[in-house]
Amino acid sequence: MSREEVRIGVYVCHCGTNIAGVVNVEEVVEYIKKIPGVVVARHYVYMCSEAGQNLIKQDIKEHKLNRVVVASCSPNLHENTFRRAVAEAGLNPYYFQMANIREHCSWVTEDPKEATEKAKMIVRAAVERVKYHEPLEKKKVEVKDKILVVGGGIAGISAALVCANAGKTVYLVEKSPSIGGMMSRLDKTFPTLDCAACILTPKMNEVASHPNIKLITYAEVESVEGFVGNFKVRIRKKPRYVIEDLCVGCEKCVEACVFKEPKFYDEWSFGLKKRKPVYIPFPYAVPRKAIIDPESCLYLKYGRCKQTCVEACDRNAIDFNQKEEIIEVEVGAIILATGYKFIDVSKLPQYGYGKYPNVYIAPEVEVMLNASGPTRGEIILRDGRKPKSVAIIHCVGSRDENNKKYCSRLCCMAAIKLAHLIKERTEAEVYNFYIDIRAAGKGYEEFYKRVASEGVRFIRGKVAEITDVALTPEEEGKLIVRVEDTLAGVIRRIPVDMVVLMPALEPATGVEEVSKMFGVSVTEDFWFLERHPKLAPIATFADGIFLAGCCQGPKDIPDTVMQAEGAAGDALALVSRGYIELEPNIVSIDPEKCSGCRVCVGMCPFGALKYNEEKGVTEVIEALCKGCGTCAAACPSGAIQQNLFKDKQVYAEIAGILAVGGE
Amino acid sequence: MAEFKPNIVAIVCNWCTYIAADTAGTARIKYTPYVKIVRVMCSGRVDPQMVLWAFRNGADGVLICGCHPGDCHYKEGNYKAYRRYMLLKRLVKQLGIEEERLRLEWIAASEAPRVKEVFDEFVEQIKKLGPLKLREEVIENP
Numbered sequence: 149m150s151r152e153e154v155r156i157g158v159y160v161c162h163c164g165t166n167i168a169g170v171v172n173v174e175e176v177v178e179y180i181k182k183i184p185g186v187v188v189a190r191h192y193v194y195m196c197s198e199a200g201q202n203l204i205k206q207d208i209k210e211h212k213l214n215r216v217v218v219a220s221c222s223p224n225l226h227e228n229t230f231r232r233a234v235a236e237a238g239l240n241p242y243y244f245q246m247a248n249i250r251e252h253c254s255w256v257t258e259d260p261k262e263a264t265e266k267a268k269m270i271v272r273a274a275v276e277r278v279k280y281h282e283p284l285e286k287k288k289v290e291v292k293d294k295i296l297v298v299g300g301g302i303a304g305i306s307a308a309l310v311c312a313n314a315g316k317t318v319y320l321v322e323k324s325p326s327i328g329g330m331m332s333r334l335d336k337t338f339p340t341l342d343c344a345a346c347i348l349t350p351k352m353n354e355v356a357s358h359p360n361i362k363l364i365t366y367a368e369v370e371s372v373e374g375f376v377g378n379f380k381v382r383i384r385k386k387p388r389y390v391i392e393d394l395c396v397g398c399e400k401c402v403e404a405c406v407f408k409e410p411k412f413y414d415e416w417s418f419g420l421k422k423r424k425p426v427y428i429p430f431p432y433a434v435p436r437k438a439i440i441d442p443e444s445c446l447y448l449k450y451g452r453c454k455q456t457c458v459e460a461c462d463r464n465a466i467d468f469n470q471k472e473e474i475i476e477v478e479v480g481a482i483i484l485a486t487g488y489k490f491i492d493v494s495k496l497p498q499y500g501y502g503k504y505p506n507v508y509i510a511p512e513v514e515v516m517l518n519a520s521g522p523t524r525g526e527i528i529l530r531d532g533r534k535p536k537s538v539a540i541i542h543c544v545g546s547r548d549e550n551n552k553k554y555c556s557r558l559c560c561m562a563a564i565k566l567a568h569l570i571k572e573r574t575e576a577e578v579y580n581f582y583i584d585i586r587a588a589g590k591g592y593e594e595f596y597k598r599v600a601s602e603g604v605r606f607i608r609g610k611v612a613e614i615t616d617v618a619l620t621p622e623e624e625g626k627l628i629v630r631v632e633d634t635l636a637g638v639i640r641r642i643p644v645d646m647v648v649l650m651p652a653l654e655p656a657t658g659v660e661e662v663s664k665m666f667g668v669s670v671t672e673d674f675w676f677l678e679r680h681p682k683l684a685p686i687a688t689f690a691d692g693i694f695l696a697g698c699c700q701g702p703k704d705i706p707d708t709v710m711q712a713e714g715a716a717g718d719a720l721a722l723v724s725r726g727y728i729e730l731e732p733n734i735v736s737i738d739p740e741k742c743s744g745c746r747v748c749v750g751m752c753p754f755g756a757l758k759y760n761e762e763k764g765v766t767e768v769i770e771a772l773c774k775g776c777g778t779c780a781a782a783c784p785s786g787a788i789q790q791n792l793f794k795d796k797q798v799y800a801e802i803a804g805i806l807a808v809g810g811e
Numbered sequence: 812m813a814e815f816k817p818n819i820v821a822i823v824c825n826w827c828t829y830i831a832a833d834t835a836g837t838a839r840i841k842y843t844p845y846v847k848i849v850r851v852m853c854s855g856r857v858d859p860q861m862v863l864w865a866f867r868n869g870a871d872g873v874l875i876c877g878c879h880p881g882d883c884h885y886k887e888g889n890y891k892a893y894r895r896y897m898l899l900k901r902l903v904k905q906l907g908i909e910e911e912r913l914r915l916e917w918i919a920a921s922e923a924p925r926v927k928e929v930f931d932e933f934v935e936q937i938k939k940l941g942p943l944k945l946r947e948e949v950i951e952n953p
Contacts, residue, residue, distance in 0.1 A: 222833045251836025252848055256927075262844035269847055667884055669827070669920040677921055689826055689920060690884075733852060751855075753886040776885035778855030781895070793851055798861060803868045805847045806818055 154279050157188040157213040158271065159204060161195035161220035163250055168193075170254040172264040176219070179268045183275050187211050196226050201233040208237035215278045219247035219271045225683070240283035242732070242792070247274035269805050276804030280797045286729035287770070291377035292480035293723045296321065298369055298662075299485035301329020302705060303697025303712040305351050307483045310716035312360035316723060319477050320355060321383055322365045324415065326433035328352055329487055333416065335517040335525065337705055338565040339595030345432060345520070352434040364475060365435060372665050375774060376692030377480045377728045387470035389440035389448065390426075394465035397436035401426050404460030406453060412444045417515045421522030426457050431520040440466070481692050481719035484676060485712060486662055488698035490651040491545045491552065499544060499649055500614040504627055505530040507614060507647040510562060517569050527574045527646075535576050535645035539629045540567055541611050542582040545652035552652040554673065557702040559650035560586045564596055566648060567604040579605045579642060581631055589704070607642075609634045614647055653702040666693055675701045686715050694718045733775035733792040739765045741787035748779035748788055817937040819846045820865050821874035821930070824854045826884040827920045828876035834923035842927035843934040846874065853877070854915075855888025859899045862913060866903070866945065872912045872937040874929070879917040889917070909940055 158180045162168035173191040181189045188207050192200050195218050207213055216239070218230045223246040231241035249267040257263035293316055297308045300322030308320045320327070331337075332352075334344035355361050367385035374380045390401075402424055410422040416430045425445035428438055440448065440457075447453035447468060458466045493509055494502040501507045506529050508516075519525040529535055540563045546556040560582065567578045585606070587596045600606060609631040618624045619641070626643035633640050655674045663670045667690040669677040676699050679687040686694050696712035697703065703711070722728065737748075737757075742765040749757045749766060756772035757779060759765075777790040786795060823829050829850050835842070851857060854877025865873045875896060877889040896915040904910050914936075916929045 222836070224830070224833060248833075248848075251833040253844075255836040255839050256832075256842050257844045258841045259844065266844045266847060273847070273849070664881060669830075669882075671921045689830065751891065753888070774885055776853035776855050776888050777851065778853060778885065778888045778891050781856050781858040781861075782891075790852075790856065793856060795858070795860075798849065798851065799864055801849050802820055802822075802861060802865050802870075805820055805849060806865065806869045 152214070154185040154215055155187045155211065155213050156185050156215040156217060156275055156278060157204065157207045157211065158186055158190070158217045158275060159195050159200070159219065160189070160191040160249070160271065161200070161218065162191060162193045163220060164193065167220070167250050167254045170257065170260050170263045171249060171267045172260065175264055176267050176271060180271055180275060183272060185215075185279055186275060187213060195220050196229055201229070204230070204233050205237040208234070208239055214239065214243060215281065216244045217247060217271065217274045217278050218244070219249045219267065219274065221250040222248050222252075224680075242284040243278070243281050245274040245278040245281065247271045269807055272807065273801045273804035277797050277801040280794065280800055282791075284732040284791055287732050287734065288727050289377055289730055289771075291723055291726055291728050292379075292478050293317070293726070294319065294477065294479045295481050295483065295719050295723060296379070296381055296477065296479040297483045297485060299323075299329070299487055299697070299699070300327030300355075300363075300365065301485060301487045301697060302331040302348065302351075303487065303708045304329070304483070304485035305355055306709045306712035307485060307696045307716040307719070308355060308361055309351065309358070310713050311720060312358045314720050314724070316360065316720065318361045319383070319479065320361055320363050321367050321369055322363075323368055324429065325366045325388065325437075325439045326429040326435070327355060327363070327365060328430075328432075328434065330511070331705060332430060332432070333511060333514050333518060335514065335519060336565060336569060338561045339589070339591040341565070341568070345518075349432050352432070356434045363435065366439065367475070369662075369665065370474070372482070376730075377722070379479050379482060379692065381477050381479060381482075383475040383477065385473040385475055387472050388437065389442070389445075389466065389468055389470050390438045391465045391467050391470070392435060392437050394463045395437040396463065397428060397438065399428060399438070400460040400462070401438050401457035401466060402428065404456040406446065406456055412441065417522055418509070418512050420512050420515050438465070480723040481694065482666065483694045483696050483712075483715045483719055484662070484666065484668065484699055485696040485715075486659065486699040487656045488653045488702065489656050491654050493544055493649050493651045496545060496551070498613045499541065499611070500627070500647070501649060504614065504616060504647070506535075506627060506645060507649065510559070510566060510648055510650050513566055513570075513648050517566075517573070525573070527570055529646055533645065534574050537577040537579070537644040538570050538574070538646045538648060539579045539581060539627070539642065539644040540648045540650065541629070542580065542650050543610065543652075544649040547583060548652075552654065552673065554702070555586060556653040557586070558653070558704040561589070561592055561595070561704065563648075563650050564599045564604075568599045568602065571602060571604055576645070577605070579607055579629070579644065581607050581609060581611050581629065583608070583610055589706070607631065607633050607640070618643075653698065655699060659699070666690060668693055675699065686711060686718050692722060731775065731792070733777075733790060734770055734773040735768055735775070735777065735780055735788050735790045737766055737768055738787045738789070739763065741785050742766055743785055743787075745784065747782050747784060751779045751782045815938060815942060817845045817871040817934055817942075818869055819872040819874065819934065819937060820849055820870050821846050821876055822849050822851055822857050822861060823876040824878055824884075824889075825850055825852045827878040827882070828918040828926065830920040831918050831923050832926050834920070835926040838923055840923060840927050842930050845934050846930040853883065853885050853888035854892035855883070855885065857892055857895065859895050859902070862899060863903075863906075866908055866912070866943065871940070871943045872914070872933060874933055875915045876918050876929070877915070879919055882919065907945065908943065911936055911940060912943060
């Protein structure tokens with residue numbers, strides 16, 4: 149720091165009553181005024197307002213300030229606002245420091261006196277620190293203009309299409325052999341009863357045929373390197389044992405398979421129907437290509453089979469020697485749309501799933517109702533009967549202190565929709581057992597009212613148990629729902645033929661690995677954590693990585709598509725600009741101080757430090773430095789300094805926060 | 812005797828604990844006023860000298876908070892913090908500082924309630940230890 153006189157302006161924000169309601173801002177200002185170097189100290193009702201910012205700009209000019217401290221909210225909210233204001237007044241934006249006295253002080257401290265004392269120290273630390281600030285410039289980095297979308301459900305599909313329509317190349321990676329996700333299982337969607345396939349299949353086909361979308365199915369992301377604007381992604385594509393370019397999806401191989409009857413678990417229908425080792429995932433799969441499952445194919449498993457499928461394929465598309473493939477792509481932005489799964493309800497024995505054949509989970513019934521499903525849209529019990537009475541049970545595992553505490557959000561409406569469809573197709577008596585009906589959405593309440601008026605019964609109460617122990621003759625051969633009807637105030641036993649459980653949603657399998665691989669934080673329930681629930685509900689704390697759909701939390705299709713298109717917007721905004729500005733918090737090495745010991749070289753996880761044999765010192769490759777500062781902490785001679793976190797800056801802050809003078 | 816109000820600094824990672832503390836604020840979780848936060852980009856940036864500097868400048872306790880193992884934003888900075896911490900604990904003892912005055916904790920961005928847990932508990936621990944009295948020569952001849 150040159151020995152120019154430090155002239156600091158300090159601004160303590162009231163944030164309405166958020167800060168001033170607890171912290172005595174006048175007292176803070178009086179305390180701060182006494183610190184050497186502070187020229188102006190003020191408090192103002194809303195520093196982030198235009199008037200607040202103008203106050204800073206004016207003071208910079210009038211009082212020739214060369215340092216600014218704003219004590220207000222978290223720098224995650226308004227650091228950029230104030231840096232911009234400082235820059236607009238002609239000062240380098242890094243001559244600014246923010247003191248967080250809202251999130252870290254007024255909002256978390258009960259006693260106003262203690263809060264005021266703490267605020268003084270926090271502001272003081274910023275003042276002591278800013279004295280040592282230096283002018284910096286943001287690092288400009290080129291951005292790759294391609295986008296990766298992970299997950300090919302309705303979220304990934306919607307996001308990919310928007311990005312592709314904007315002219316960007318999109319890589320859409322899907323774990324399973326077809327895109328379509330959970331929505332591909334549905335027959336109708338609430339509240340309009342739109343045919344799900346009619347709205348989904350055109351989008352799926354558009355993805356497949358879009359010149360800008362590279363669809364990579366049956367593949368998973370293996371590793372991600374790099375950072376915002378410049379991600380290097382390795383994708384592992386599993387072998388299908390069918391050459392996609394040759395297969396036309398004629399299904400002759402499926403017919404010819406030595407297994408005459410399908411007998412293996414079918415993923416798409418949740419096991420409701422069976423499939424052969426060679427199969428097409430579902431009738432409107434995209435890509436509509438055959439796939440051979442190595443776990444059940446005799447040739448792939450035991451090396452012995454007549455290979456009737458190979459003979460049957462007149463296009464020679466079957467290739468048992470296919471190996472997995474690694475595809476490497478470079479992208480500027482990533483959209484995660486990895487979706488959800490249903491909890492395993494067999495772990496909740498009171499509902500009898502797995503014990504009583506006529507207890508179903510909602511996704512099974514969705515598949516059953518699907519015209520392309522195993523029953524061609526008929527509701528038929530496992531014993532072949534049509535149910536005359538059906539119980540739909542809400543909140544199975546949701547809003548449950550012993551399971552998922554959260555509301556899974558889409559089940560109420562899905563349950564009402566199922567009630568309508570089951571009643572329509574079977575004329576059965578349908579009961580809904582609910583805790584509360586959550587119908588918050590456009591047209592949702594109206595739909596609920598409509599279904600209720602159709603004669604579907606709604607009983608308010610959490611079901612205690614499903615049992616087949618009959619107490620009366622009319623309960624014989626039925627499943628009995630035991631429930632407290634909390635509106636009538638009575639315990640009831642309701643005999644039904646079929647039970648449909650609405651299981652809670654949880655993040656898709658492998659979410660932990662995905663979160664680690666992409667560096668995205670998760671909530672305690674492992675939903676991906678958005679940067680801010682309101683101000684940045686799509687971005688994550690990992691710059692350049694955005695969220696779409698249920699991987700961020702349970703949501704229905706409209707909300708999913710909305711978020712997905714929002715994510716596409718965010719990703720496009722990032723890649724379209726062509727460059728990004730990074731925080732200049734990289735390190736530099738003073739060659740005068742560097743002894744060439746190379747302790748730091750091994751410390752750097754990014755290979756950004758290189759020893760220069762000729763000069764006998766270590767040098768920084770700026771483009772690779774991510775600014776963690778771990779080398780600076782290791783450097784025995786103090787030769788390595790991290791911008792924005794230089795030793796003297798951090799030391800001054802520590803001394804300041806402990807209320808002892810700086811250096 | 813006046814109540815002992817410990818002076819504690821928490822040097823925290825920008826990506827996890829700082830955010831958790833922000834979220835704790837948004838959720839209005841009330842906790843001790845005696846722990847004050849200094850932000851670094853990574854717990855790997857925590858130079859042992861920073862901790863000693865804090866003790867020298869009147870800290871009764873020092874917390875270092877980073878991401879859970881395996882979750883580091885910079886791959887492995889938290890492991891380096893852990894290694895330094897283990898050594899540092901031995902060093903502070905030699906300087907006459909109880910090792911309980913130094914603590915490393917992992918607090919993820921999503922773990923706002925843990926900010927309160929850890930901070931409150933640490934303050935209780937420091938209260939039991941009482942104010943730090945460094946030998947005078949340590950302070951006078953740093």
